[in-house]
Structures are given as C-alpha cells and as structure tokens.
Amino acid sequence: MVIKMWRNISKNTIIIIVALVLLVLILFFSNITNKAEILNRADALAKMRQDGVEKLYLKEPYLYFTVEDQEYKIAKDALSKDEIYGSAKVEYEEVSNTFMDTAILILLLISIVYLIYTVRAMRKKQDEQVSQEVFQKEEHNVERHYIQAQHSEVNFSDVAGVNEAKEELKEIIDFLKNPMKYKEFDISLPKGVLLVGPPGVGKTLIAKAVAGEANVPFFYQSAASFVQIYVGMGAKRVSELFTRAKETAPSIIFIDEIDAVGKSRGGQNNEEREATLNQLLTEMDGFEESSGVMVIAATNKIEVLDDALLRAGRFDRRVHIGLPDFN
The missing domain is CATH 3.30.720.210 (Signal recognition particle alu RNA binding heterodimer, srp9/1)
Known part of the structure; x- marks a missing residue:
C-alpha cells in the first residue's frame, strides 16, 4: 500500500x-x-x-x-x-x-516554490480537462454536423459548356448506377477522380451533377475543414467520412480544394495536415473498386499535390475543366 x-x-x-x-x-x-x-x-x-x-x-x-x-x-x-x-x-x-535564519529562509522559499508548483499543476490539469472536453465536443460534431449525406438535384442538363468533361464522367455515372455489372465482368475503375481547373469553372457543380445523374448520396467536404487545431481530429473526420459513405454505398465523396490537405510533404512540417493526408491515403487503399464508393476531388493547384495522391489506385483519373465555351 x-x-x-x-x-x-x-x-x-x-x-x-x-x-x-x-x-x-x-x-x-x-x-x-x-x-x-x-x-x-x-x-x-x-x-x-x-x-x-x-x-x-x-x-x-x-x-x-x-x-x-x-x-x-x-x-x-x-x-x-x-x-x-x-x-x-x-x-x-x-x-x-x-x-536558524538561513533554515527558516530555506523553508520559506521551499514553501513558496511548492505553492507556485501546485497552482501551476492545478491550472495545467484544468486546461487539459477543458481541452479534452473540447476534443470530445469536436468528435461529436463530426457525426452531427460534418458528415451529412446530400441528395443532389443537379443534372448534366444544368451544366453548360463543358461537354468534354461530361463525356469523361459518364462512365463513372454508369458504374455508380450498375456496380454489379462491372463486378461481374471484373472491370476495374479508378477509385478517385480529380477535377482540375481554375477557380470558378464549376468543379463543385459538376460533382453534384454526377451524383444527381447517378442518383446516389453525395458527401461534400472542404479539405480545409479537415485541418484542425487538435492533432488527430482531421484524421478522425476522414475515417468517419469514409465509414458513412460505405454504409450508404453506392455514393460519392467530394473533397473540394484538396490541395489544402494534400500538399506535398516535406519542407515545413505540419503534423496535423500530414496525419490527415496519411489517413486519406489509407482509406483510399482500404476499399475495393466494387465497394460502390467514388471519391471525387477538386483542385486548381495540381502541381502542389503530394505524389502519393496521384499514384495508381488513388486519384488516377484526371478530368481537366476549362472555362465554358459556346459549344
């Protein structure tokens, strides 16, 4: 004892x-x-x-x-x-x-030091408790606010001027509508599609149109929302996002501005961003093509993306979207 x-x-x-x-x-x-x-x-x-x-x-x-x-x-x-x-x-x-005077002085100093230490320890413990409460609240918010499936009412007829992009995405729509057909013939499709183009060309609208044409749940996430103050929260959100998407498959996960979390590693170290990126790579490696989940991401800075995101089995299909034209 x-x-x-x-x-x-x-x-x-x-x-x-x-x-x-x-x-x-x-x-x-x-x-x-x-x-x-x-x-x-x-x-x-x-x-x-x-x-x-x-x-x-x-x-x-x-x-x-x-x-x-x-x-x-x-x-x-x-x-x-x-x-x-x-x-x-x-x-x-x-x-x-x-x-005796010295002894009393030493005792007094020790008492003061101990008092300061005790107060600081209590404050640190209180701060840790507050941080833990905030962390738990953030975890709760992941399920309540950040992972809600949407049902898109946008179709390709609502998107004008990007016919080439539409043609490239029709195969993805057919896969989401008839996943068993592709599984039966052992046809492999990319797990991820990367929409590349300057700001304002309608990348988000096109992703919603794909979900609307396929009539599947649409999970929208901005990559910036993954980067949190507390290390581990971003990775937690990624994991929860893929879990929900698999539960409602066939479905689409759309990650807007993926360069916010998918920048090339190295140089300035950002532990939270790297942990989130690693979790995203792990999730994309962990599900099969036949799972019925399609990941679509958008960026206007493909040159800054980490090479691991662009390897086969991840975002290995890229659709370039330019400014609309009359045709």
Missing part, C-alpha cells in the same frame, strides 16, 4: 519532501554536534570570575563563554548584563543565529 502511494506521488513532490527531510536532519545534527557544556547560574559565575575567559558571546537562547579551550553555555536570562560585564574581562558580543 505504501509503495503504491509512493509511486503515485509526482517527481517534484518527492524532491520537495527529500529537501525538507534533509533540512530537518541538518538542524538535528547541528544541535548534537554542539559540545558546549551547560551550567547553572552559580557554576557559570564561578567560571567567569576566572582569568581564563577567552570568549563571550550571546547566541539565542544561550550565553556562551570559553575557559581554557572548553566552551560552556548558560540560559541567557540566568545572568544580568552587569554580572556578565563584571565577571568577564573580554568583550561581550551578540551573535545572531545565522543557521
């Missing part, structure tokens, strides 16, 4: 306890090593009347004097100053108890 309690004590507390024990031992042994012989009033006066008094000083709570190299002491209140001055032929001085 005692050993278990000792293990639960923090390292700093142990140091303070040891320091206090050492201080008590020093005080104890300092009193033991004091070899001055204590005398009563009569014997002290008799000794003082001798010519051999070599030293006389007051050190609370005793009066010390030395005769023939032997130190004696008597309670300071046992003799008056007249008796002291009249009996001894040496100069009388008062010596402050520097050791």
Whole structure:
C-alpha cells in the first residue's frame, strides 16, 4: 500500500519532501554536534570570575563563554548584563543565529516554490480537462454536423459548356448506377477522380451533377475543414467520412480544394495536415473498386499535390475543366 502511494506521488513532490527531510536532519545534527557544556547560574559565575575567559558571546537562547579551550553555555536570562560585564574581562558580543535564519529562509522559499508548483499543476490539469472536453465536443460534431449525406438535384442538363468533361464522367455515372455489372465482368475503375481547373469553372457543380445523374448520396467536404487545431481530429473526420459513405454505398465523396490537405510533404512540417493526408491515403487503399464508393476531388493547384495522391489506385483519373465555351 505504501509503495503504491509512493509511486503515485509526482517527481517534484518527492524532491520537495527529500529537501525538507534533509533540512530537518541538518538542524538535528547541528544541535548534537554542539559540545558546549551547560551550567547553572552559580557554576557559570564561578567560571567567569576566572582569568581564563577567552570568549563571550550571546547566541539565542544561550550565553556562551570559553575557559581554557572548553566552551560552556548558560540560559541567557540566568545572568544580568552587569554580572556578565563584571565577571568577564573580554568583550561581550551578540551573535545572531545565522543557521536558524538561513533554515527558516530555506523553508520559506521551499514553501513558496511548492505553492507556485501546485497552482501551476492545478491550472495545467484544468486546461487539459477543458481541452479534452473540447476534443470530445469536436468528435461529436463530426457525426452531427460534418458528415451529412446530400441528395443532389443537379443534372448534366444544368451544366453548360463543358461537354468534354461530361463525356469523361459518364462512365463513372454508369458504374455508380450498375456496380454489379462491372463486378461481374471484373472491370476495374479508378477509385478517385480529380477535377482540375481554375477557380470558378464549376468543379463543385459538376460533382453534384454526377451524383444527381447517378442518383446516389453525395458527401461534400472542404479539405480545409479537415485541418484542425487538435492533432488527430482531421484524421478522425476522414475515417468517419469514409465509414458513412460505405454504409450508404453506392455514393460519392467530394473533397473540394484538396490541395489544402494534400500538399506535398516535406519542407515545413505540419503534423496535423500530414496525419490527415496519411489517413486519406489509407482509406483510399482500404476499399475495393466494387465497394460502390467514388471519391471525387477538386483542385486548381495540381502541381502542389503530394505524389502519393496521384499514384495508381488513388486519384488516377484526371478530368481537366476549362472555362465554358459556346459549344
């Protein structure tokens, strides 16, 4: 029981306890090593009347004097100053108890340090509790607010001027409508489609149109929402997103502005962003083409994306979308 309690004590507390024990031992042994012989009033006066008094000083709570190299002491209140001055032929001085003063100062400093440490430890514990509560709240928000399936009412007829992109995406729509046909003939389709084009060309609208044409649930996420203050939250959101998409398959996951989380690793280190990117890569490696989940991402900065995202089995089909034209 005692050993278990000792293990639960923090390292700093142990140091303070040891320091206090050492201080008590020093005080104890300092009193033991004091070899001055204590005398009563009569014997002290008799000794003082001798010519051999070599030293006389007051050190609370005793009066010390030395005769023939032997130190004696008597309670300071046992003799008056007249008796002291009249009996001894040496100069009388008062010596402050520097050791006790130092000991008291050390005890005071230790107490202050311990108090500061205790207050800081309590604040740190409170901050950790608050952080944990916020983290749990964020986790709860993942399920409640960030992973909601949408049912798109947008069709290709609502998107004009990008006929080439539509043609390239028709195969994806057919796969989402008839996944068993592709599985029966063992036809492999890409797990991910990357829509590449400048801002404002309608990449999000095209992704919604694919979901509307295929009549499947549409999970929209901005990559910037994955990057969180707390390490691990972004990866958690990615995992939850893919889990929900698999539960409602066939479905589409659309990640807008994927370059916010998919930038090439190296250079400036961002632990949270890299953890989120690694989770995204793991999720894309973990589901089969026949799972009925299609990942569509959009970017206008394909040159900054990590090479791992563009490898086979991930975003290995790219659809370039330019500004609409009259045709």
